[in-house]
Amino acid sequence: xxxxxxxxxxxxxxxxxxxxxxxxxxxxxxxxxxxxxxxxxxxxxxxxxxxxxxxxxxxxxxxxxxxxxxxxxxxxxxxxxxxxxxxxxxxxxxxxxxxxxxxxxxxxxxxxxxxxxxxxxxxxxxxxxxxxxxxxxxxxxxxxxxxxxxxxxxxxxxxxxxxxxxxxxxxxxxxxxxxxxxxxxxxxxxxxxxxxxxxxxxxxxxxxxxxxxxxxxxxxxxxxxxxxxxxxxxxxxxxxxxxxxxxxxxxxxxxxxxxxxxxxxxxxxxxxxxxxxxxxxxxxxxxxxxxxxxxxxxxxxxxxxxxxxxxxxxxxxxxxxxxxxxxxxxxxxxxxxxxxxxxxxxxxxxxxxxxxxxxxxxxxxxxxxxxxxxxxxxxxxxxxxxxxxxxxxxxxxxxxxxxxxxxxxxxxxxxxxxxxxxxxxxxxxxxxxxxxxxxxxxxxxxxxxxxxxxxxxxxxxxxxxxxxxxxxxxxxxxxxxxxxxxxxxxxxxxxxxxxxxxxxxxxxxxxxxxxxxxxxxxxxxxxxxxxxxxxxxxxxxxxxxxxxxxxxxxxxxxxxxxxxxxxxxxxxxxxxxxxxxxxxxxxxxxxxxxxxxxxxxxxxxxxxxxxxxxxxxxxxxxxxxxxxxxxxxxxxxxxxxxxxxxxxxxxxxxxxxxxxxxxxxxxxxxxxxxxxxxxxxxxxxxxxxxxx
Numbered sequence: 060x061x062x063x064x065x066x067x068x069x070x071x072x073x074x075x076x077x078x079x080x081x082x083x084x085x086x087x088x089x090x091x092x093x094x095x096x097x098x099x100x101x102x103x104x105x106x107x108x109x110x111x112x113x114x115x116x117x118x119x120x121x122x123x124x125x126x127x128x129x130x131x132x133x134x135x136x137x138x139x140x141x142x143x144x145x146x147x148x149x150x151x152x153x154x155x156x157x158x159x160x161x162x163x164x165x166x167x168x169x170x171x172x173x174x175x176x177x178x179x180x181x182x183x184x185x186x187x188x189x190x191x192x193x194x195x196x197x198x199x200x201x202x203x204x205x206x207x208x209x210x211x212x213x214x215x216x217x218x219x220x221x222x223x224x225x226x227x228x229x230x231x232x233x234x235x236x237x238x239x240x241x242x243x244x245x246x247x248x249x250x251x252x253x254x255x256x257x258x259x260x261x262x263x264x265x266x267x268x269x270x271x272x273x274x275x276x277x278x279x280x281x282x283x284x285x286x287x288x289x290x291x292x293x294x295x296x297x298x299x300x301x302x303x304x305x306x307x308x309x310x311x312x313x314x315x316x317x318x319x320x321x322x323x324x325x326x327x328x329x330x331x332x333x334x335x336x337x338x339x340x341x342x343x344x345x346x347x348x349x350x351x352x353x354x355x356x357x358x359x360x361x362x363x364x365x366x367x368x369x370x371x372x373x374x375x376x377x378x379x380x381x382x383x384x385x386x387x388x389x390x391x392x393x394x395x396x397x398x399x400x401x402x403x404x405x406x407x408x409x410x411x412x413x414x415x416x417x418x419x420x421x422x423x424x425x426x427x428x429x430x431x432x433x434x435x436x437x438x439x440x441x442x443x444x445x446x447x448x449x450x451x452x453x454x455x456x457x458x459x460x461x462x463x464x465x466x467x468x469x470x471x472x473x474x475x476x477x478x479x480x481x482x483x484x485x486x487x488x489x490x491x492x493x494x495x496x497x498x499x500x501x502x503x504x505x506x507x508x509x510x511x512x513x514x515x516x517x518x519x520x521x522x523x524x525x526x527x528x529x530x531x532x533x534x535x536x537x538x539x540x541x542x543x544x545x546x547x548x549x550x551x552x553x554x555x556x557x558x559x560x561x562x563x564x565x566x567x568x569x570x571x572x573x574x575x576x577x578x579x580x581x582x583x584x585x586x587x588x589x590x591x592x593x594x595x596x597x598x599x600x601x602x603x604x605x606x607x608x609x610x611x612x613x614x615x616x617x618x619x620x621x622x623x624x625x626x627x628x629x630x631x632x633x634x635x636x637x638x639x640x641x642x643x644x645x646x647x648x649x650x651x652x653x654x655x656x657x658x659x660x661x662x663x664x665x666x667x668x669x670x671x672x673x674x675x676x677x678x679x680x681x682x683x684x685x686x687x688x689x690x691x692x693x694x695x696x697x698x699x700x701x702x703x704x705x706x707x708x709x710x711x712x713x714x715x716x717x718x719x720x721x722x723x724x725x726x727x728x729x730x731x732x733x734x735x736x737x738x739x740x741x742x743x744x745x746x747x748x749x750x751x
Contacts, residue, residue: 166231206231416553
């Protein structure tokens with residue numbers, strides 16, 4: 060019975076096994092399994108290889124996975140395999156085993172993680188983790204040095220002073236070939252100091268020709284596409300070499316067998332001295348590159364564009380995933396009854412004082428608002444086969460809130476998320492593209508859905524493997540995940556018509572702004588590194604210029620109090636709170652008040668579809684570290700902004716940005732303007748078209 064090799068040639072260990080079979084003329088059948096499509100995770104494959112790993116072999120009744128074990132088995136089982144590959148000499152065999160065992164936790168981890176976190180992660184829908192990249196580079200460089208000083212010590216052309224290659228040579232060289240995907244300068248920097256390693260790679264390649272180059276064709280093709288894409292992006296000023304556009308061929312997305320990363324860094328702690336300046340700079344570079352990718356998905360179609368090939372299918376989920384959660388709103392938080400906020404199709408009660416289109420909308424209402432609008436979208440289809448985009452109306456934010464004040468285990472908190480994934484995996488529409496054309500809207504920050512192992516708050520929804528491919532729309536994105544997309548917090552303004560928007564624009568452009576600066580918020584005494592207390596002191600020290608609205612004890616629970624304050628102010632201070640973003644940023648913009656930001660993650664690195672890349676058009680930035688160290692008085696700094704500059708920013712905010720920052724009511728009839736919902740849906744459809 061012919062040997063069966065289950066393989067994906069984008070996997071380094073798979074390539075080593077295939078080259079070995081070809082060089083030694085082993086008769087085999089190559090069964091292609093596409094990792095990127097999750098074919099190694101199917102029940103059919105699990106019946107063959109329960110560990111669901113590649114490469115794997117079946118030889119009659121015998122089944123085996125792990126490339127090193129496979130290479131040993133092939134060398135011992137098939138006649139005609141030369142002794143040098145896996146010598147009969149016990150001492151030589153033991154030395155080869157020592158190299159192979161060392162490989163897994165050193166060279167493989169360093170090379171795979173470095174390539175992943177500097178080049179491939181965006182195309183795989185995974186985070187670029189600068190800390191992991193820096194750590195991986197140290198491990199990779201150390202591994203190359205050890206290969207040269209220990210394994211290549213002596214006059215031999217191969218490892219362990221050999222004059223002919225062993226399975227260890229083949230396994231390690233196939234691993235290092237992954238560095239071909241790096242930028243030329245980066246690869247030269249890593250391999251340049253190691254002349255013996257470079258010569259050894261060439262020796263191994265020559266000893267296994269022509270098969271080595273033939274098996275690595277897929278890698279070279281991916282390299283070529285990467286280079287072409289980067290050249291194209293450089294010419295357009297889009298991305299730098301540290302990122303990969305999602306428009307790159309799917310072959311690049313299959314380049315590595317992914318090794319699970321360490322937990323993502325919390326970017327809000329980046330001001331601490333735990334990381335080097337280089338890592339912080341790299342982190343900023345990564346985030347900006349991802350935002351450029353997301354901006355490349357911006358559609359030029361307006362909200363009345365044709366629905367041809369733009370069908371949107373809204374899943375009719377079992378009620379436990381949405382409607383039943385709304386039914387529990389009266390008991391989620393002891394001091395708040397959410398029911399009143401979810402009247403009027405989740406917009407809340409009208410606010411007559413502020414005029415037409417104003418409602419007492421809760422900050423966590425986004426899931427319901429979006430669902431209601433999606434059900435009425437003109438491109439909605441009822442046949443899954445006609446759909447381009449699939450909307451999953453899961454109220455994940457409400458699922459989190461219902462357990463926050465109850466003493467339940469983390470397993471209980473994760474139950475509904477796991478049930479949802481299981482439900483989706485039974486749908487053909489989900490399986491056909493591994494969820495890549497699906498979208499979730501989650502009305503809380505990304506961190507709430509990425510619970511750490513030592514924490515009790517939130518769920519693990521967005522850490523589930525099945526949730527890496529879909530698009531996730533959130534009020535605050537996790538900056539290392541390309542498929543986390545930030546969209547505006549819901550404000551209190553939900554216009555029905557173009558006239559509603561125009562009327563409000565005229566009102567706020569004419570508003571008498573008697574305060575230079577205002578701040579609505581509370582101090583954070585439990586977080587001494589937070590700058591809010593400093594801002595409050597600076598504001599209260601000049602009450603003629605700055606007005607402070609204390610939100611303690613519900614001082615900001617009345618929307619009209621906050622909106623009126625912002626309408627009377629030139630600048631609105633927006634320091635980070637418990638997380639970088641603030642709903643108040645959007646309240647200030649909708650009120651025509653220029654937001655003053657202290658952290659780029661508050662807005663600049665969050666909302667590429669709704670805010671321009673040039674943040675100086677609509678905001679003032681003051682570094683929070685300078686504020687924390689009392690190097691700047693914020694009020695005095697803002698006094699120096701020329702009146703003409705303020706007016707230009709305000710006109711841009713009111714006439715250019717405002718319509719796209721608000722969510723129209725459920726029956727809105729906007730023609731001249733696109734609201735936040737329309738912009739988002741058009742861009743989602745564009746993203747699906749680009750990445751098909």
